[in-house]
Amino acid sequence: MAVSLGPNASSAGRRRADLLFQAVALVVLAVALGALAVLVGTVWRDGANRLDWQFLTSFPSRRAESAGIYHAIVGSLYVIALTAAMALPVGVAAATYLEEYGGRSRLARFIELNIANLAAVPSIIYGLLGLGLFVRTMAMGRSVLAGAATLALLALPVVILSTREALRTVPSSIREGSYALGATKWQTIWHQVLPMAVPGILTGLILALSRAIGETAPLITIGALTYIPFAPDSIWSAFTVLPIQIFNWVSRPQAAFKDNAAAGILVLLALLLTMNAIAIVLRDRYQRKGRP
Amino acid sequence: MSLRRGERAIEALLFLCALASVGTTAGIIVVLAVETFAFFGEVSIVEFLTGTEWTPLFATKHFGVLPLLLGTTVVSVIALVVAVPTGLLSAIYLSEYAPERVRRVVKPVLEILAGVPTVVYGYFALTFVTPLLQQWLPGLSGFNALSPGIVMGLMILPLVSSLSEDAMRAVPRGLREGAYALGATRMQTALQVVVPAAFSGITAAVILAASRAIGETMIVAIAAGQQPRFTANPFVPIETMTAYIVQVSLGDTPQGTLEYRTIFAVGMLLFLMTFALNLLSSWLRARFREEYN
Amino acid sequence: MTTDVRPLPPTLSSVVRAGTPVAETAPVKIDVRNLNFYYGQKRALDGISMAIHANRVTAFIGPSGCGKSTFLRTLNRMNDIIPGARVDGSVTIDGHDAYGSGVDVVSLRRQVGMVFQKSNPFPKSIFENVAYGLRINNLTRSKAEMAERVEESLRAAAIWDEVKDRLHESALALSGGQQQRLCIARALAIRPDILLMDEPASALDPIATQRIEELVYDLKKAYTIVIVTHNMQQAARVSDYTAFFWLGRLVEYGRTDRIFTAPAEKLTEDYVTGRCG
Known part of the structure; x- marks a missing residue:
């Protein structure tokens, strides 16, 4: 039989099926990405009008048009800063142990498996843990501290996993160079390995924090308040955060409060964008140091 | 020293x-x-696990968790029905068809979809998707399982897509080349060679997505209602396990009371379910990695 | 082969036996006895014994994978950080057992410096690269002393003139040859007794290579130098002693001129004349 490279009936049919399949896949992707656009568009349509200086600087109110979100912004920033302060050192230390010391020991593998599973535990379960452990057993009450501790536990797996990735990218030649100069293991880690991993660690931290700042359920569970007429002024203050305030407004029947919720969502999304921008700037600046 | x-x-x-x-x-x-x-x-454990009435906050208390379990299941199934086919199609497209340029744009955008706070999805479900669906389904209640289910599907789509894509890209090139050498088209190669070869990895992705759906809270707390009913009807208000925990946490149920303890019992059930799914998923993923190493 | 290395007839080679250098006045610095090295189950070094003399340059040659780098790294216990690695036999440095139970690996490495095949400057300034070893070992008392030691080391590594005006710029901006000399300066800063060099010029161009070789020649006044190289001309040019490794064994060891002109072993002769490896 001679080789024929021209189209025949069956190959044309298969080609059509292939193209059709590709078209369907593209449409599906377009719909998913389109949904994101519609989501942002809807929120913008509903909330842009409410978004003004008064809204950003006012406390909540029974009347939708004079209610603001100042307390929730301060609350969110307060909680997230404290979360970072707790999750970063513990997470980096844990990752350093697993990556640099733990090796392939059975215990290290067990800890790894445990972290992977923790990363997939629903956030509301962390809320129940925070309620039982921090709010009650450790008697922190429904405070900023209890909220941040809960979110820190939630953020920990992400910080650990991304720090390990970052440590793995540090070339072994750097470790050897340091050891060859008579550095101890910890000196090598502290002076050479961790500084080189900083961009990756920071990126992971911000990723974890931007997830934490959008968390609602665990903070509701530990009893963060939904109505609070003041901003937190210490780690023992009662508090609320942006997503809880948004949830509170969404749950009201009046349409005017729904618009407040949309405006609150815009603030939250802006905060998330800012955090990611900070991550990119930090990473760039750090990478430029020590490079040509 | x-x-x-x-x-x-x-x-x-x-x-x-x-x-x-x-x-x-x-x-x-x-x-x-x-x-x-x-x-x-x-409360008897038998009543808890087999009862079809959940009214711990009423005067006549019943502690049958099945309505919450069913509500959770209905919403999660809807979410998976949305997310699995679309996520798989996206994964096949990204892994087998898309030029590098397209991947570089599409993947970060999908990640944004995964990074949107769930309270925002809840707002979207309640104020946009439900009214939209009501235009076609006049019988649809303001609170229902359908709308949050669809939106939740959108939320877990990136998870299904990116984990499945990872699995498909881990399939050795040799397998694909073998299929091409037999004259298979890209679609035939993708569906008949790559997807079956990556099957355990894809299954792991789907299971993880199911676990995420079961544990998701805010979308259902906002848009599904707070009426624990023993029904699979997606058009009426229901309540999920997670939404119940939120409902109790919002009220001022005193500590140490039975009502207060219900959220831990429900939480335990939720934890066990998701934990089992997570373990299954990581076991499948480990097996998949072994196959191709 | 270059013309200056002429293999002699095998009959002459048997006159000088391996491991018995003639008329050496320098004391033995490193004494290795029956050293075996394992990666897990695999034996990478098989019964190595040799005496390395102070203030001499000793070159390790052999085809890649023959164990010469592995052996070099047993001398400062760099292999300790490889999981599954195991050593038996003894390495004695100045009469002290390097693998003895009370030995502090860190202080061993402080006295046995190392330069790697691929230059590995830290992503810091030129100054900080050299100062690092001084800092972690608390070797200087003042900033002025630190600056002095850094300058001294950079001069000793013959790179001072090229970098003195940009000490606080990134080390990664230097050329490959400069980076390697910086790594030598870094190793010299903590004033080791012994300097191990693992193919230090293999990634460099001929001019940069020549500078490293000149440097090695100068440095042997103050240091015992062990250099691994796959380049036989380089071994012939820079070293006083040469050890030839093959499949994890030390085949032959002796004065460089003899190894290249009158090898005792057929294998060595085949290798240095380019007939194998």
Whole structure:
């Protein structure tokens, strides 16, 4: 039989099926990405009008048009800063142990498996843990501290996993160079390995924090308040955060409060964008140091 | 030598931090177990697991968790029905068809979809999707399982897509080349060679997505309602396990009461379900990795 | 082969036996006895014994994978950080057992410096690269002393003139040859007794290579130098002693001129004349 490279009936049919399949896949992707656009568009349509200086600087109110979100912004920033302060050192230390010391020991593998599973535990379960452990057993009450501790536990797996990735990218030649100069293991880690991993660690931290700042359920569970007429002024203050305030407004029947919720969502999304921008700037600046 | 002692102290400190993660798991189990035991001291475990009425906050109390379980299942199934086919199609497209340029744009955008706070999805479900669906389905209630289910599907789509894509890209090139050499088209190669070869990896992705759907809280708390009904009807208000925990947490149910303990009992059930799914998923993923290493 | 290395007839080679250098006045610095090295189950070094003399340059040659780098790294216990690695036999440095139970690996490495095949400057300034070893070992008392030691080391590594005006710029901006000399300066800063060099010029161009070789020649006044190289001309040019490795065994060891002109072993002769390897 001679080789024929021209189209025949069956190959044309298969080609059509292939193209059709590709078209369907593209449409599906377009719909998913389109949904994101519609989501942002809807929120913008509903909330842009409410978004003004008064809204950003006012406390909540029974009347939708004079209610603001100042307390929730301060609350969110307060909680997230404290979360970072707790999750970063513990997470980096844990990752350093697993990556640099733990090796392939059975215990290290067990800890790894445990972290992977923790990363997939629903956030509301962390809320129940925070309620039982921090709010009650450790008697922190429904405070900023209890909220941040809960979110820190939630953020920990992400910080650990991304720090390990970052440590793995540090070339072994750097470790050897340091050891060859008579550095101890910890000196090598502290002076050479961790500084080189900083961009990756920071990126992971911000990723974890931007997830934490959008968390609602665990903070509701530990009893963060939904109505609070003041901003937190210490780690023992009662508090609320942006997503809880948004949830509170969404749950009201009046349409005017729904618009407040949309405006609150815009603030939250802006905060998330800012955090990611900070991550990119930090990473760039750090990478430029020590490079040509 | 003192230098050495310092080194060892640091290692011990780092080890303690690593152990904190095990402490977290232990903490979760202990906190849930203590209150759950107290709960079952007063309510029979049989009633809890087989009862079809859930009214712990009413005067006549019933503690059958099935309505919450069914509500959770209905919403999660809807979410998976949305997310699995679309996520798989996207994954096949990204792994087998898309030029590098397209991947570089599409993947970050999908990640944004995964990074949107769930309270925002809840708002979207309640104020946009439900009214939209009501235009075609006049019988649809303002609170229902359908709309949050669809939106949740959108939320877990990136998870299904990116984990499945990873699995497909891990399939050795040789397998694909073998299929092409037999004259298969890209679609035939993708569907008949790559997807079956990546099957356990894809299954792991779907299971993880199911676990995420079961544990998702805010979308259902906002848009599905707070009426625990033993029904599979997606058009009426229902309540999920997670939404119930939120409902109780919002009220001022005093600590130590039976009502208060219900959230831990429900939480325990939720934890066990997701934990089992997570373990299954990571076991499948490990097996998949072994196949191709 | 270059013309200056002429293999002699095998009959002459048997006159000088391996391991018995003639008329050496320098004391033995490193004494290795029956050293075996394992990666897990695999034996990578098989019964190595040799005496390395102070203030001499000793070159290790052999085809890649023959164990010469592995052997070099047993001398400062760099292999300790490889999981599954195991050593038996003895390495004695100045009469002290390097693998003895009370030995502090860190202080061993402080006295046995190392330069790697691929230059590995830290992503810090030129100054900080050299100062690092001084800082972690608390070797200087003042900033002025630190600056002095850094300058001294950079001069000793013959790179001072090229970098003195940009000490606080990134080390990664230097050329490959400069980076390697910086790594030598870094190793010299903590004033080791012994300098191990693992193919230090293999990634460099001929001019940069020549500078490293000149440097090695100068440095042997103050240091015992062990250099691994796959380049036989380089071994012939820079070293006083040469050890030839093959499949994890030390085949022959002796004065460089003899190894290249009158090897005792057929294998060595085949290798240095380019007939194998």
